[in-house]
Amino acid sequence: MPDPSADERPLPGRQREARSNDAAVLAAAREVLSAQGHDASMAEIARHAGVGVASIYRRYPTKEALVEALRVTGVSAAAALAHEVAGSMPDGAGAAPDGHADDGADTGAAPAGAVASFLARQITGAPGPILQPPGRGAPISSELGAASEELHAGLRRLVARDRADGLVPEGFTAADVMQLLLHLRPALPYPRAHADALHLRYLDLAMRGLAEQARDGVVLDDGPHWDEWMGSWHD
Amino acid sequence: MPDPSADERPLPGRQREARSNDAAVLAAAREVLSAQGHDASMAEIARHAGVGVASIYRRYPTKEALVEALRVTGVSAAAALAHEVAGSMPDGAGAAPDGHADDGADTGAAPAGAVASFLARQITGAPGPILQPPGRGAPISSELGAASEELHAGLRRLVARDRADGLVPEGFTAADVMQLLLHLRPALPYPRAHADALHLRYLDLAMRGLAEQARDGVVLDDGPHWDEWMGSWHD
DNA sequence: ATCGGAACGGAACGTCCGTTCCGATTCAGA
DNA sequence: TCTGAATCGGAACGGACGTTCCGTTCCGAT
Numbered sequence: 001m002p003d004p005s006a007d008e009r010p011l012p013g014r015q016r017e018a019r020s021n022d023a024a025v026l027a028a029a030r031e032v033l034s035a036q037g038h039d040a041s042m043a044e045i046a047r048h049a050g051v052g053v054a055s056i057y058r059r060y061p062t063k064e065a066l067v068e069a070l071r072v073t074g075v076s077a078a079a080a081l082a083h084e085v086a087g088s089m090p091d092g093a094g095a096a097p098d099g100h101a102d103d104g105a106d107t108g109a110a111p112a113g114a115v116a117s118f119l120a121r122q123i124t125g126a127p128g129p130i131l132q133p134p135g136r137g138a139p140i141s142s143e144l145g146a147a148s149e150e151l152h153a154g155l156r157r158l159v160a161r162d163r164a165d166g167l168v169p170e171g172f173t174a175a176d177v178m179q180l181l182l183h184l185r186p187a188l189p190y191p192r193a194h195a196d197a198l199h200l201r202y203l204d205l206a207m208r209g210l211a212e213q214a215r216d217g218v219v220l221d222d223g224p225h226w227d228e229w230m231g232s233w234h235d
Numbered sequence: 236m237p238d239p240s241a242d243e244r245p246l247p248g249r250q251r252e253a254r255s256n257d258a259a260v261l262a263a264a265r266e267v268l269s270a271q272g273h274d275a276s277m278a279e280i281a282r283h284a285g286v287g288v289a290s291i292y293r294r295y296p297t298k299e300a301l302v303e304a305l306r307v308t309g310v311s312a313a314a315a316l317a318h319e320v321a322g323s324m325p326d327g328a329g330a331a332p333d334g335h336a337d338d339g340a341d342t343g344a345a346p347a348g349a350v351a352s353f354l355a356r357q358i359t360g361a362p363g364p365i366l367q368p369p370g371r372g373a374p375i376s377s378e379l380g381a382a383s384e385e386l387h388a389g390l391r392r393l394v395a396r397d398r399a400d401g402l403v404p405e406g407f408t409a410a411d412v413m414q415l416l417l418h419l420r421p422a423l424p425y426p427r428a429h430a431d432a433l434h435l436r437y438l439d440l441a442m443r444g445l446a447e448q449a450r451d452g453v454v455l456d457d458g459p460h461w462d463e464w465m466g467s468w469h470d
Numbered sequence: 471a472t473c474g475g476a477a478c479g480g481a482a483c484g485t486c487c488g489t490t491c492c493g494a495t496t497c498a499g500a
Numbered sequence: 501t502c503t504g505a506a507t508c509g510g511a512a513c514g515g516a517c518g519t520t521c522c523g524t525t526c527c528g529a530t
Contacts, residue, residue, distance in 0.1 A: 021477090051478085053480075054477090055478065055479075
Protein backbone atom coordinates (compact mmCIF):
# COMPACT_ATOMS: atom_id res chain seq x y z
CA MET A 1 0.00 0.00 0.00
CA PRO A 2 2.12 2.94 -1.31
CA ASP A 3 1.62 6.42 0.06
CA PRO A 4 0.87 8.83 -2.81
CA SER A 5 2.09 11.91 -0.97
CA ALA A 6 5.73 12.64 -0.25
CA ASP A 7 6.81 10.63 2.78
CA GLU A 8 10.19 12.15 3.61
CA ARG A 9 8.96 13.98 6.73
CA PRO A 10 7.33 16.80 4.78
CA LEU A 11 5.33 18.34 7.64
CA PRO A 12 7.41 18.20 10.77
CA GLY A 13 5.23 20.72 12.53
CA ARG A 14 2.46 19.46 14.74
CA GLN A 15 2.56 16.10 13.07
CA ARG A 16 5.83 15.24 14.68
CA GLU A 17 4.10 15.17 18.01
CA ALA A 18 1.55 12.88 16.49
CA ARG A 19 4.24 10.46 15.38
CA SER A 20 6.01 10.49 18.72
CA ASN A 21 2.69 10.12 20.48
CA ASP A 22 1.95 7.15 18.30
CA ALA A 23 5.18 5.51 19.32
CA ALA A 24 4.62 6.36 22.97
CA VAL A 25 1.16 4.85 22.84
CA LEU A 26 2.43 1.64 21.32
CA ALA A 27 5.22 1.37 23.87
CA ALA A 28 2.94 2.17 26.77
CA ALA A 29 0.35 -0.30 25.58
CA ARG A 30 2.95 -3.02 25.32
CA GLU A 31 4.28 -2.20 28.76
CA VAL A 32 0.97 -1.87 30.57
CA LEU A 33 -0.75 -4.80 28.90
CA SER A 34 2.23 -7.02 29.53
CA ALA A 35 2.33 -6.05 33.19
CA GLN A 36 -1.37 -6.02 34.01
CA GLY A 37 -2.88 -8.34 31.46
CA HIS A 38 -5.52 -7.75 28.86
CA ASP A 39 -7.93 -5.93 31.15
CA ALA A 40 -5.69 -2.99 31.85
CA SER A 41 -7.77 0.10 31.13
CA MET A 42 -7.34 2.44 28.19
CA ALA A 43 -7.06 5.33 30.65
CA GLU A 44 -4.13 3.61 32.30
CA ILE A 45 -2.39 3.15 28.96
CA ALA A 46 -3.03 6.77 28.06
CA ARG A 47 -1.71 7.99 31.39
CA HIS A 48 1.37 5.83 30.97
CA ALA A 49 1.95 7.35 27.54
CA GLY A 50 1.45 10.89 28.81
CA VAL A 51 -1.47 11.33 26.45
CA GLY A 52 -5.24 11.69 26.51
CA VAL A 53 -7.46 8.73 25.73
CA ALA A 54 -8.69 10.46 22.59
CA SER A 55 -5.18 10.40 21.15
CA ILE A 56 -5.29 6.64 21.24
CA TYR A 57 -8.71 6.40 19.65
CA ARG A 58 -7.68 8.86 16.96
CA ARG A 59 -5.30 6.22 15.66
CA TYR A 60 -6.87 2.96 16.73
CA PRO A 61 -10.63 2.69 16.35
CA THR A 62 -10.92 0.25 19.22
CA LYS A 63 -8.97 -1.34 22.01
CA GLU A 64 -8.90 -4.60 20.11
CA ALA A 65 -7.33 -2.76 17.16
CA LEU A 66 -4.57 -1.50 19.42
CA VAL A 67 -3.87 -5.00 20.64
CA GLU A 68 -3.90 -6.16 17.03
CA ALA A 69 -1.23 -3.63 16.19
CA LEU A 70 0.89 -4.96 19.03
CA ARG A 71 0.34 -8.47 17.76
CA VAL A 72 1.49 -7.53 14.30
CA THR A 73 4.69 -5.88 15.46
CA GLY A 74 5.39 -8.70 17.89
CA VAL A 75 4.84 -11.45 15.36
CA SER A 76 6.83 -9.57 12.72
CA ALA A 77 9.75 -9.13 15.08
CA ALA A 78 9.58 -12.79 15.95
CA ALA A 79 9.53 -13.72 12.28
CA ALA A 80 12.53 -11.53 11.56
CA LEU A 81 14.44 -13.08 14.41
CA ALA A 82 13.52 -16.60 13.40
CA HIS A 83 14.78 -15.98 9.88
CA GLU A 84 17.93 -14.38 11.22
CA VAL A 85 18.68 -17.29 13.52
CA ALA A 86 17.88 -19.71 10.73
CA GLY A 87 20.83 -18.32 8.83
CA SER A 88 19.74 -15.65 6.43
CA MET A 89 17.22 -12.88 6.58
CA PRO A 90 14.29 -12.70 4.19
CA ASP A 91 14.55 -10.11 1.44
CA GLY A 92 14.72 -6.48 2.41
CA ALA A 93 13.52 -6.98 5.94
CA GLY A 94 14.09 -4.34 8.55
CA ALA A 95 16.94 -4.38 11.01
CA ALA A 96 16.97 -7.08 13.64
CA PRO A 97 15.40 -6.04 16.93
CA ASP A 98 17.89 -5.03 19.56
CA GLY A 99 18.89 -6.64 22.82
CA HIS A 100 18.51 -10.32 22.29
CA ALA A 101 22.02 -11.63 21.78
CA ASP A 102 22.84 -12.01 25.47
CA ASP A 103 19.74 -13.87 26.56
CA GLY A 104 20.33 -16.85 24.36
CA ALA A 105 23.71 -17.61 25.84
CA ASP A 106 22.66 -19.55 28.90
CA THR A 107 20.31 -21.96 27.22
CA GLY A 108 23.17 -24.20 26.23
CA ALA A 109 22.87 -26.56 23.30
CA ALA A 110 19.10 -26.26 23.15
CA PRO A 111 17.12 -26.59 19.95
CA ALA A 112 17.28 -23.32 18.08
CA GLY A 113 13.57 -23.39 17.44
CA ALA A 114 12.67 -23.19 21.06
CA VAL A 115 15.40 -20.70 21.81
CA ALA A 116 14.33 -18.44 19.02
CA SER A 117 10.78 -18.66 20.19
CA PHE A 118 11.71 -17.66 23.66
CA LEU A 119 13.66 -14.73 22.30
CA ALA A 120 10.77 -13.79 20.11
CA ARG A 121 8.65 -13.66 23.19
CA GLN A 122 11.22 -11.46 24.85
CA ILE A 123 10.98 -9.16 21.89
CA THR A 124 7.28 -8.79 21.91
CA GLY A 125 7.61 -7.74 25.52
CA ALA A 126 4.02 -8.68 26.10
CA PRO A 127 3.95 -12.43 26.08
CA GLY A 128 0.69 -13.54 27.52
CA PRO A 129 -2.19 -11.58 26.15
CA ILE A 130 -0.58 -10.68 22.87
CA LEU A 131 0.77 -13.91 21.51
CA GLN A 132 -2.63 -15.32 22.25
CA PRO A 133 -5.08 -15.51 19.41
CA PRO A 134 -7.81 -12.89 19.05
CA GLY A 135 -11.40 -13.64 20.01
CA ARG A 136 -13.41 -16.41 18.44
CA GLY A 137 -15.30 -14.31 15.95
CA ALA A 138 -13.61 -12.55 13.04
CA PRO A 139 -9.88 -12.95 13.44
CA ILE A 140 -6.73 -12.28 11.51
CA SER A 141 -6.42 -9.02 9.67
CA SER A 142 -4.49 -9.43 6.45
CA GLU A 143 -1.50 -7.76 8.07
CA LEU A 144 -1.48 -10.18 10.96
CA GLY A 145 -2.04 -13.04 8.56
CA ALA A 146 1.00 -12.02 6.53
CA ALA A 147 3.17 -11.65 9.60
CA SER A 148 1.96 -14.99 10.86
CA GLU A 149 2.83 -16.64 7.56
CA GLU A 150 6.28 -15.11 7.63
CA LEU A 151 6.81 -16.42 11.13
CA HIS A 152 5.61 -19.83 10.02
CA ALA A 153 8.20 -19.87 7.26
CA GLY A 154 10.95 -18.82 9.66
CA LEU A 155 10.04 -21.42 12.24
CA ARG A 156 9.83 -24.12 9.59
CA ARG A 157 13.41 -23.33 8.62
CA LEU A 158 14.50 -23.41 12.25
CA VAL A 159 12.76 -26.66 13.03
CA ALA A 160 14.07 -28.25 9.85
CA ARG A 161 17.59 -27.29 10.83
CA ASP A 162 17.07 -28.69 14.30
CA ARG A 163 15.68 -31.90 12.85
CA ALA A 164 18.78 -32.21 10.70
CA ASP A 165 20.93 -31.66 13.78
CA GLY A 166 18.97 -34.27 15.68
CA LEU A 167 17.78 -31.78 18.27
CA VAL A 168 14.05 -32.32 17.91
CA PRO A 169 12.13 -35.54 17.30
CA GLU A 170 10.41 -36.48 14.10
CA GLY A 171 6.90 -35.07 13.94
CA PHE A 172 7.75 -31.90 15.84
CA THR A 173 6.60 -28.94 13.79
CA ALA A 174 6.58 -25.16 13.68
CA ALA A 175 3.01 -25.32 14.94
CA ASP A 176 4.33 -27.22 17.94
CA VAL A 177 6.70 -24.38 18.66
CA MET A 178 3.84 -21.89 18.72
CA GLN A 179 1.59 -24.06 20.82
CA LEU A 180 4.40 -24.83 23.24
CA LEU A 181 4.87 -21.08 23.62
CA LEU A 182 1.18 -20.63 24.18
CA HIS A 183 1.10 -23.32 26.83
CA LEU A 184 4.34 -22.50 28.66
CA ARG A 185 4.15 -18.86 29.62
CA PRO A 186 5.31 -16.63 32.45
CA ALA A 187 2.97 -16.43 35.43
CA LEU A 188 1.49 -12.98 35.49
CA PRO A 189 1.03 -12.13 39.18
CA TYR A 190 4.73 -12.21 39.97
CA PRO A 191 7.33 -9.50 39.38
CA ARG A 192 8.58 -9.60 35.84
CA ALA A 193 12.16 -10.65 36.51
CA HIS A 194 11.13 -13.46 38.81
CA ALA A 195 8.49 -14.81 36.45
CA ASP A 196 10.94 -14.73 33.55
CA ALA A 197 13.63 -16.57 35.46
CA LEU A 198 11.24 -19.37 36.31
CA HIS A 199 9.89 -19.36 32.77
CA LEU A 200 13.40 -19.94 31.49
CA ARG A 201 13.96 -22.64 34.09
CA TYR A 202 10.97 -24.65 32.89
CA LEU A 203 11.45 -23.93 29.20
CA ASP A 204 14.84 -25.52 29.60
CA LEU A 205 13.10 -28.69 30.79
CA ALA A 206 10.97 -28.82 27.67
CA MET A 207 13.97 -28.31 25.40
CA ARG A 208 15.88 -31.06 27.15
CA GLY A 209 12.86 -33.27 26.70
CA LEU A 210 12.82 -32.51 22.99
CA ALA A 211 16.48 -33.35 22.56
CA GLU A 212 16.06 -36.55 24.49
CA GLN A 213 13.10 -37.61 22.39
CA ALA A 214 15.19 -36.97 19.29
CA ARG A 215 18.00 -39.16 20.61
CA ASP A 216 15.55 -41.92 21.47
CA GLY A 217 14.18 -41.86 17.95
CA VAL A 218 10.70 -41.00 19.17
CA VAL A 219 8.20 -40.24 16.44
CA LEU A 220 5.54 -37.84 17.67
CA ASP A 221 1.98 -38.52 16.67
CA ASP A 222 -0.02 -35.88 14.89
CA GLY A 223 0.36 -32.55 16.61
CA PRO A 224 -1.25 -29.18 16.15
CA HIS A 225 -1.71 -27.48 12.79
CA TRP A 226 -0.36 -24.02 12.16
CA ASP A 227 -3.68 -22.34 11.56
CA GLU A 228 -4.96 -23.54 14.88
CA TRP A 229 -2.89 -20.73 16.26
CA MET A 230 -4.69 -17.47 15.56
CA GLY A 231 -7.25 -19.70 13.93
CA SER A 232 -10.93 -19.18 14.17
CA TRP A 233 -12.45 -22.06 16.04
CA HIS A 234 -16.04 -21.26 15.27
CA ASP A 235 -16.86 -23.52 18.23
CA MET B 236 -15.07 -24.91 63.99
CA PRO B 237 -17.72 -27.24 65.50
CA ASP B 238 -21.36 -26.69 64.74
CA PRO B 239 -23.34 -26.42 67.99
CA SER B 240 -26.65 -27.46 66.45
CA ALA B 241 -27.44 -30.98 65.36
CA ASP B 242 -25.83 -31.61 61.98
CA GLU B 243 -27.41 -34.88 60.88
CA ARG B 244 -29.83 -33.36 58.33
CA PRO B 245 -32.31 -32.19 60.96
CA LEU B 246 -34.44 -29.94 58.73
CA PRO B 247 -34.74 -31.53 55.31
CA GLY B 248 -37.63 -29.27 54.38
CA ARG B 249 -36.75 -26.17 52.39
CA GLN B 250 -33.13 -26.42 53.36
CA ARG B 251 -32.53 -29.39 51.12
CA GLU B 252 -32.99 -27.14 48.13
CA ALA B 253 -30.45 -24.82 49.68
CA ARG B 254 -27.89 -27.61 49.94
CA SER B 255 -28.42 -28.82 46.41
CA ASN B 256 -28.32 -25.25 45.16
CA ASP B 257 -25.04 -24.82 46.95
CA ALA B 258 -23.58 -27.83 45.21
CA ALA B 259 -24.96 -26.74 41.86
CA VAL B 260 -23.45 -23.29 42.32
CA LEU B 261 -20.04 -24.73 43.11
CA ALA B 262 -20.16 -27.06 40.13
CA ALA B 263 -21.39 -24.36 37.79
CA ALA B 264 -18.75 -21.94 38.99
CA ARG B 265 -16.03 -24.47 38.40
CA GLU B 266 -17.36 -25.26 34.96
CA VAL B 267 -17.96 -21.71 33.77
CA LEU B 268 -14.82 -20.20 35.25
CA SER B 269 -12.71 -22.97 33.82
CA ALA B 270 -14.22 -22.52 30.37
CA GLN B 271 -14.39 -18.74 30.17
CA GLY B 272 -11.71 -17.60 32.56
CA HIS B 273 -11.89 -15.42 35.61
CA ASP B 274 -14.06 -12.71 34.04
CA ALA B 275 -17.07 -14.89 33.44
CA SER B 276 -20.03 -13.06 34.93
CA MET B 277 -21.88 -14.02 38.08
CA ALA B 278 -25.10 -13.96 36.07
CA GLU B 279 -23.64 -16.57 33.73
CA ILE B 280 -22.69 -18.78 36.64
CA ALA B 281 -26.13 -18.38 38.18
CA ARG B 282 -27.85 -19.21 34.89
CA HIS B 283 -25.64 -22.26 34.51
CA ALA B 284 -26.63 -23.41 37.98
CA GLY B 285 -30.32 -22.79 37.35
CA VAL B 286 -30.40 -20.30 40.19
CA GLY B 287 -30.76 -16.58 40.78
CA VAL B 288 -27.72 -14.44 41.48
CA ALA B 289 -28.96 -13.77 44.97
CA SER B 290 -28.68 -17.45 45.82
CA ILE B 291 -24.99 -17.22 45.16
CA TYR B 292 -24.51 -14.11 47.23
CA ARG B 293 -26.52 -15.61 50.06
CA ARG B 294 -23.73 -18.12 50.54
CA TYR B 295 -20.64 -16.31 49.27
CA PRO B 296 -20.34 -12.65 50.20
CA THR B 297 -18.37 -11.84 47.08
CA LYS B 298 -17.21 -13.27 43.79
CA GLU B 299 -13.70 -13.56 45.14
CA ALA B 300 -15.03 -15.62 48.04
CA LEU B 301 -16.64 -18.02 45.60
CA VAL B 302 -13.36 -18.42 43.74
CA GLU B 303 -11.66 -18.92 47.07
CA ALA B 304 -14.02 -21.77 47.86
CA LEU B 305 -13.14 -23.39 44.55
CA ARG B 306 -9.47 -22.92 45.32
CA VAL B 307 -9.85 -24.64 48.66
CA THR B 308 -11.66 -27.66 47.24
CA GLY B 309 -9.24 -27.87 44.33
CA VAL B 310 -6.14 -27.66 46.45
CA SER B 311 -7.55 -30.11 48.98
CA ALA B 312 -8.34 -32.62 46.27
CA ALA B 313 -4.86 -32.20 44.86
CA ALA B 314 -3.36 -32.71 48.30
CA ALA B 315 -5.40 -35.86 48.85
CA LEU B 316 -4.29 -37.24 45.52
CA ALA B 317 -0.66 -36.37 46.14
CA HIS B 318 -0.72 -38.21 49.46
CA GLU B 319 -2.48 -41.14 47.87
CA VAL B 320 0.04 -41.43 45.07
CA ALA B 321 2.86 -41.02 47.54
CA GLY B 322 1.81 -44.25 49.13
CA SER B 323 -0.50 -43.70 52.04
CA MET B 324 -3.29 -41.32 52.71
CA PRO B 325 -3.17 -38.80 55.53
CA ASP B 326 -5.42 -39.58 58.50
CA GLY B 327 -9.14 -39.71 57.98
CA ALA B 328 -9.13 -37.97 54.64
CA GLY B 329 -12.13 -38.24 52.37
CA ALA B 330 -12.42 -40.69 49.55
CA ALA B 331 -10.10 -40.22 46.60
CA PRO B 332 -11.63 -38.17 43.78
CA ASP B 333 -12.92 -40.25 40.93
CA GLY B 334 -11.84 -40.58 37.36
CA HIS B 335 -8.12 -40.19 37.42
CA ALA B 336 -6.76 -43.69 37.14
CA ASP B 337 -6.96 -43.89 33.36
CA ASP B 338 -5.28 -40.61 32.56
CA GLY B 339 -2.00 -41.48 34.19
CA ALA B 340 -1.50 -44.57 32.10
CA ASP B 341 -0.03 -43.03 28.98
CA THR B 342 2.60 -40.90 30.65
CA GLY B 343 4.98 -43.81 30.93
CA ALA B 344 7.72 -43.79 33.51
CA ALA B 345 7.45 -40.08 34.21
CA PRO B 346 8.23 -38.57 37.60
CA ALA B 347 5.31 -39.16 39.88
CA GLY B 348 5.38 -35.60 41.12
CA ALA B 349 4.61 -34.11 37.76
CA VAL B 350 2.07 -36.79 36.95
CA ALA B 351 0.25 -36.30 40.20
CA SER B 352 0.24 -32.59 39.66
CA PHE B 353 -1.28 -32.96 36.26
CA LEU B 354 -3.94 -35.20 37.68
CA ALA B 355 -4.56 -32.76 40.46
CA ARG B 356 -5.20 -30.16 37.86
CA GLN B 357 -7.61 -32.47 36.11
CA ILE B 358 -9.43 -32.82 39.38
CA THR B 359 -9.75 -29.16 40.09
CA GLY B 360 -11.39 -28.89 36.70
CA ALA B 361 -10.57 -25.22 36.62
CA PRO B 362 -6.90 -25.05 35.95
CA GLY B 363 -5.96 -21.55 35.04
CA PRO B 364 -7.68 -18.98 37.15
CA ILE B 365 -8.13 -21.11 40.21
CA LEU B 366 -4.74 -22.59 40.85
CA GLN B 367 -3.42 -19.11 40.40
CA PRO B 368 -2.79 -17.08 43.51
CA PRO B 369 -5.34 -14.52 44.70
CA GLY B 370 -4.74 -10.80 44.25
CA ARG B 371 -1.77 -9.02 45.70
CA GLY B 372 -3.44 -7.59 48.76
CA ALA B 373 -4.75 -9.78 51.60
CA PRO B 374 -4.44 -13.40 50.53
CA ILE B 375 -4.79 -16.83 52.01
CA SER B 376 -7.72 -17.54 54.22
CA SER B 377 -6.79 -19.93 56.97
CA GLU B 378 -8.69 -22.67 55.17
CA LEU B 379 -6.75 -22.17 51.98
CA GLY B 380 -3.56 -21.90 53.97
CA ALA B 381 -4.21 -25.24 55.61
CA ALA B 382 -5.05 -26.92 52.31
CA SER B 383 -1.95 -25.43 50.76
CA GLU B 384 0.20 -26.75 53.57
CA GLU B 385 -1.30 -30.19 53.18
CA LEU B 386 -0.56 -30.10 49.48
CA HIS B 387 2.97 -29.00 50.23
CA ALA B 388 3.49 -31.99 52.47
CA GLY B 389 2.11 -34.35 49.87
CA LEU B 390 4.25 -32.95 47.10
CA ARG B 391 7.33 -33.08 49.30
CA ARG B 392 6.73 -36.80 49.78
CA LEU B 393 6.24 -37.29 46.05
CA VAL B 394 9.31 -35.35 45.09
CA ALA B 395 11.41 -37.10 47.72
CA ARG B 396 10.33 -40.46 46.34
CA ASP B 397 11.15 -39.33 42.82
CA ARG B 398 14.54 -38.07 43.96
CA ALA B 399 15.23 -41.46 45.50
CA ASP B 400 14.21 -43.12 42.25
CA GLY B 401 16.47 -40.79 40.30
CA LEU B 402 13.59 -39.29 38.37
CA VAL B 403 14.16 -35.65 39.24
CA PRO B 404 17.42 -33.76 39.64
CA GLU B 405 18.83 -32.51 42.89
CA GLY B 406 17.43 -29.12 43.81
CA PHE B 407 13.99 -29.78 42.33
CA THR B 408 11.40 -29.08 45.00
CA ALA B 409 7.69 -29.20 45.70
CA ALA B 410 7.61 -25.47 45.01
CA ASP B 411 9.04 -26.24 41.59
CA VAL B 412 6.12 -28.58 40.93
CA MET B 413 3.63 -25.83 41.73
CA GLN B 414 5.42 -23.21 39.71
CA LEU B 415 5.83 -25.57 36.78
CA LEU B 416 2.07 -26.13 36.91
CA LEU B 417 1.50 -22.41 37.03
CA HIS B 418 3.74 -21.80 34.04
CA LEU B 419 2.66 -24.71 31.87
CA ARG B 420 -1.08 -24.47 31.54
CA PRO B 421 -3.72 -25.27 28.93
CA ALA B 422 -4.40 -22.52 26.42
CA LEU B 423 -7.84 -21.16 27.14
CA PRO B 424 -9.30 -20.17 23.75
CA TYR B 425 -9.30 -23.70 22.39
CA PRO B 426 -11.83 -26.47 22.97
CA ARG B 427 -11.16 -28.27 26.20
CA ALA B 428 -10.19 -31.65 24.81
CA HIS B 429 -7.80 -30.15 22.30
CA ALA B 430 -6.12 -27.88 24.82
CA ASP B 431 -5.74 -30.75 27.27
CA ALA B 432 -4.19 -33.04 24.68
CA LEU B 433 -1.59 -30.44 23.81
CA HIS B 434 -1.06 -29.67 27.49
CA LEU B 435 -0.25 -33.32 28.08
CA ARG B 436 2.02 -33.38 25.04
CA TYR B 437 4.16 -30.54 26.36
CA LEU B 438 4.04 -31.61 29.98
CA ASP B 439 5.57 -34.84 28.78
CA LEU B 440 8.49 -32.84 27.40
CA ALA B 441 9.12 -31.22 30.76
CA MET B 442 8.98 -34.55 32.57
CA ARG B 443 11.44 -36.06 30.13
CA GLY B 444 13.66 -33.08 30.70
CA LEU B 445 13.53 -33.64 34.44
CA ALA B 446 14.44 -37.28 34.14
CA GLU B 447 17.29 -36.47 31.84
CA GLN B 448 18.63 -33.83 34.18
CA ALA B 449 18.53 -36.39 36.97
CA ARG B 450 20.49 -38.90 34.90
CA ASP B 451 23.06 -36.23 34.02
CA GLY B 452 23.56 -35.43 37.68
CA VAL B 453 22.46 -31.84 37.18
CA VAL B 454 22.14 -29.83 40.38
CA LEU B 455 19.56 -27.11 39.98
CA ASP B 456 20.35 -23.74 41.43
CA ASP B 457 18.01 -22.13 43.90
CA GLY B 458 14.45 -22.34 42.68
CA PRO B 459 11.19 -20.93 43.93
CA HIS B 460 10.05 -21.07 47.55
CA TRP B 461 6.75 -22.63 48.47
CA ASP B 462 5.16 -19.50 49.87
CA GLU B 463 5.81 -17.67 46.64
CA TRP B 464 2.84 -19.58 45.39
CA MET B 465 -0.28 -18.03 46.89
CA GLY B 466 2.16 -15.68 48.57
CA SER B 467 1.59 -12.02 49.05
CA TRP B 468 4.09 -10.12 46.96
CA HIS B 469 3.39 -6.69 48.34
CA ASP B 470 5.12 -5.44 45.17
C1' DA C 471 -0.81 40.07 14.12
C1' DT C 472 -4.31 37.11 12.82
C1' DC C 473 -6.64 33.08 11.05
C1' DG C 474 -7.73 28.12 10.05
C1' DG C 475 -7.39 23.66 10.94
C1' DA C 476 -5.08 19.71 12.89
C1' DA C 477 -4.22 17.54 17.05
C1' DC C 478 -4.84 17.59 22.01
C1' DG C 479 -6.78 16.32 26.80
C1' DG C 480 -10.40 15.39 29.56
C1' DA C 481 -15.36 15.43 30.55
C1' DA C 482 -19.66 13.05 29.18
C1' DC C 483 -22.26 8.90 27.59
C1' DG C 484 -23.80 4.17 27.44
C1' DT C 485 -23.06 -0.53 28.72
C1' DC C 486 -21.81 -4.25 31.49
C1' DC C 487 -21.04 -6.40 35.81
C1' DG C 488 -20.72 -7.08 40.82
C1' DT C 489 -23.69 -6.38 44.52
C1' DT C 490 -28.02 -5.26 47.01
C1' DC C 491 -32.97 -5.10 47.62
C1' DC C 492 -37.61 -6.65 47.37
C1' DG C 493 -41.93 -8.99 46.27
C1' DA C 494 -43.25 -13.83 45.42
C1' DT C 495 -43.09 -18.71 46.76
C1' DT C 496 -42.77 -22.56 49.60
C1' DC C 497 -43.09 -25.32 53.73
C1' DA C 498 -43.53 -26.35 58.95
C1' DG C 499 -46.58 -25.81 62.61
C1' DA C 500 -51.05 -24.56 64.62
C1' DT D 501 -56.64 -23.85 56.21
C1' DC D 502 -54.00 -20.18 57.71
C1' DT D 503 -49.67 -17.86 59.31
C1' DG D 504 -45.02 -16.66 59.33
C1' DA D 505 -40.30 -17.48 58.57
C1' DA D 506 -36.96 -18.99 55.37
C1' DT D 507 -35.53 -19.02 50.76
C1' DC D 508 -36.04 -17.92 46.03
C1' DG D 509 -35.36 -15.30 41.45
C1' DG D 510 -34.92 -11.24 39.16
C1' DA D 511 -35.11 -6.13 39.05
C1' DA D 512 -32.60 -2.03 40.74
C1' DC D 513 -28.24 0.32 42.08
C1' DG D 514 -23.51 2.00 41.70
C1' DG D 515 -19.14 2.00 39.78
C1' DA D 516 -15.76 0.97 36.14
C1' DC D 517 -14.46 0.93 31.56
C1' DG D 518 -14.65 1.49 26.45
C1' DT D 519 -15.93 4.97 23.42
C1' DT D 520 -17.45 9.61 21.81
C1' DC D 521 -17.81 14.61 22.01
C1' DC D 522 -16.22 19.14 22.62
C1' DG D 523 -13.73 23.25 23.98
C1' DT D 524 -8.75 24.44 23.90
C1' DT D 525 -4.01 24.77 22.14
C1' DC D 526 -0.53 24.93 18.92
C1' DC D 527 1.59 25.69 14.44
C1' DG D 528 2.02 27.30 9.61
C1' DA D 529 0.37 30.57 6.37
C1' DT D 530 -1.40 34.96 5.00
